[in-house]
Amino acid sequence: MTPMSDVMVLLLTFFMLSANFVKNEVVKVVTPSSQTESKVPKSATLDIMIKPDTLNKGTAQEKIIGRVFLATDKVVTMENALDTLLTKDFTKYKKDFYNNNVKVEKLWTTFKAETQIGVPMKDLAAFLGKTHEEMVKDLKAGGVPLDSIDGGMSEFQFWVKALKAGYKKWYKDVTDEKNETLSASEKAELPTKLDICIKADKETPYSTFKLVINELQDIMESRYKLLTQYKKPVEEKGE
Amino acid sequence: MAKKKESKQKKMNVRVDFTPMVDMMMLLITFFMLCTSLAKPQAMQLTMPAKQDAPKDQKEKSKTELTVDVYLLPDNKIYTYIVSKAEQYGDPEFLEEVTWGTGKGSIREKLVTYNPYKDAVAPIQAIMNAKKQLDAWVVAQPKANKDVNDSIYEHALSWIRKGKLDVVSNNSLNKAKYDEYDRQSKDPNFVEDTEKLATTINVNIKPLDDSTYDNLVTILDEMAICCIGTYRISNVNVDDLTLLSKKEGTGVQAPAAAPAAPTE
Numbered sequence: 001m002t003p004m005s006d007v008m009v010l011l012l013t014f015f016m017l018s019a020n021f022v023k024n025e026v027v028k029v030v031t032p033s034s035q036t037e038s039k040v041p042k043s044a045t046l047d048i049m050i051k052p053d054t055l056n057k058g059t060a061q062e063k064i065i066g067r068v069f070l071a072t073d074k075v076v077t078m079e080n081a082l083d084t085l086l087t088k089d090f091t092k093y094k095k096d097f098y099n100n101n102v103k104v105e106k107l108w109t110t111f112k113a114e115t116q117i118g119v120p121m122k123d124l125a126a127f128l129g130k131t132h133e134e135m136v137k138d139l140k141a142g143g144v145p146l147d148s149i150d151g152g153m154s155e156f157q158f159w160v161k162a163l164k165a166g167y168k169k170w171y172k173d174v175t176d177e178k179n180e181t182l183s184a185s186e187k188a189e190l191p192t193k194l195d196i197c198i199k200a201d202k203e204t205p206y207s208t209f210k211l212v213i214n215e216l217q218d219i220m221e222s223r224y225k226l227l228t229q230y231k232k233p234v235e236e237k238g239e
Numbered sequence: 240m241a242k243k244k245e246s247k248q249k250k251m252n253v254r255v256d257f258t259p260m261v262d263m264m265m266l267l268i269t270f271f272m273l274c275t276s277l278a279k280p281q282a283m284q285l286t287m288p289a290k291q292d293a294p295k296d297q298k299e300k301s302k303t304e305l306t307v308d309v310y311l312l313p314d315n316k317i318y319t320y321i322v323s324k325a326e327q328y329g330d331p332e333f334l335e336e337v338t339w340g341t342g343k344g345s346i347r348e349k350l351v352t353y354n355p356y357k358d359a360v361a362p363i364q365a366i367m368n369a370k371k372q373l374d375a376w377v378v379a380q381p382k383a384n385k386d387v388n389d390s391i392y393e394h395a396l397s398w399i400r401k402g403k404l405d406v407v408s409n410n411s412l413n414k415a416k417y418d419e420y421d422r423q424s425k426d427p428n429f430v431e432d433t434e435k436l437a438t439t440i441n442v443n444i445k446p447l448d449d450s451t452y453d454n455l456v457t458i459l460d461e462m463a464i465c466c467i468g469t470y471r472i473s474n475v476n477v478d479d480l481t482l483l484s485k486k487e488g489t490g491v492q493a494p495a496a497a498p499a500a501p502t503e
Contacts, residue, residue: 005257008264015271032453034460036283050452197282200452206311207448209455210474213287222289225282228456233464 025115026139027051027069029201033231040227044191046163047071047227049116050200050208051143066208067143069118070159072167072194079112080166081159085121089158096125118142121155146211156212157219160196167194199227283459287472303328304355305438309346310479311446311454312489315339319349320482329478331485339457346458350465353440362438366466369399372407379411394421400468402436442470445479447491 029051049069056062072078086094097107110128114135119127119142127138145155153161173179175187182190196216200209216224308320322333337346354361360368373395380388395406398420406416423429442462446455455472462470477494484493 005261008261012264012268015268015275019271019275031280032456034281034283034456035464036281038282040280040282202451202453204452205448206446206450206452206455209452217287217289220289222287224285226285226456227280228283230281
């Protein structure tokens with residue numbers, strides 16, 4: 001028995017050290033592979049997930065579209081972002097989230113617990129009141145709308161801007177000299193802004209990717225990280 | 240009798256039962272195996288031009304024979320379009336289907352062997368050779384000053400991509416040249432003498448709307464492997480569609496709009 005428990009301990013140690021927890025994401029994507037060897041930043045990423053979906057399957061109008069989801073590893077950022085959006089750009093939905101200027105606790109807690117943003121603003125309050133199963137169903141058929149509102153910015157652009165601003169606000173708060181929740185070295189290690197990571201599924205049509213990039217360019221975001229899986233280089237012949 | 244009893248006591252079994260521990264271990268291992276992902280994703284940096292400064296003038300600067308157009312089509316099809324004279328644009332004869340990967344007739348082979356001026360070494364091959372020398376140099380460096388070396392490596396690689404191949408020589412870094420280029424890059428008044436640089440190839444990547452993101456990432460990866468200094472993801476316009484529709488086997492329908500109207 002001893003050799004077996006020895007092996008067990010080794011395996012356990014290995015898994016614990018290399019632990020890299022899978023995020024609880026409702027929408028999962030399979031990223032393409034590349035030979036790039038640079039790692040993804042550990043924190044402060046703004047993930048843009050694109051998941052293809054086939055509409056009207058089996059009919060003449062069959063069409064592949066991409067659904068866009070947003071996520072970030074900083075919960076505070078998401079809260080700040082929603083707050084900004086409700087008070088500035090989407091004031092007509094503010095009454096759903098605030099009761100006489102007091103946050104409706106239940107909705108905000110659910111919002112913070114959700115890892116992905118993926119329903120239109122008008123459905124968000126109703127979505128957060130649903131059961132988990134219904135939420136999963138809604139997310140899979142949802143996505144942040146990419147079409148512009150009255151010729152202006154799209155909901156997607158509003159979200160990206162708000163998330164970036166939300167992180168900046170949090171960063172300013174947390175790196176403030178009076179704030180002592182983090183040590184000086186931890187403060188120095190924090191990235192100053194969110195990195196945009198595009199995590200698109202292999203099968204995403206280029207048209208959706210183009211649309212997302214165009215919208216990002218419109219709001220002056222031109223540097224992205226495309227998330228891929230590492231693939232070993234194939235040795236060339238005759239060398 | 241008493242003696243016998245004493246010996247029996249000494250021989251008492253002192254083995255500890257490990258089973259509960261192993262059970263727990265098993266559970267923990269199962270938990271960690273199910274909840275972790277071992278493959279860490281990789282990030283590929285992509286920088287697109289800001290909307291305001293569309294590189295119109297840059298487009299005209301690159302010579303026709305030094306530009307390779309790559310079309311990404313649905314069903315993982317890929318075509319290259321290489322013309323040597325500007326007036327040959329629009330002729331489907333130069334459109335050629337290539338394969339993914341590295342073998343004969345692949346996009347890699349096409350790019351690496353493309354030699355418009357019939358030089359002794361094809362331009363991309365020359366750049367890749369220079370990169371190999373730089374790789375050899377960085378491997379040979381002591382591990383201690385990794386950060387400094389990595390920054391030197393990044394700089395040197397960006398210069399190699401621009402055609403400054405003499406930054407490496409004899410499988411090592413040419414320190415004198417490196418310092419010279421370093422000075423030049425910090426000098427705002429420095430004007431590059433393009434005649435002195437090695438030939439570099441520009442690649443225009445033109446994915447059609449129905450092509451997949453997978454293909455785009457693969458071709459971007461190919462750009463990194465082949466050390467292409469300047470590549471651009473451009474949108475397909477009516478002229479491109481007309482060109483593709485003229486070639487058999489592409490499955491591209493001729494655009495409905497008149498090709499005379501220039502779109503951008």
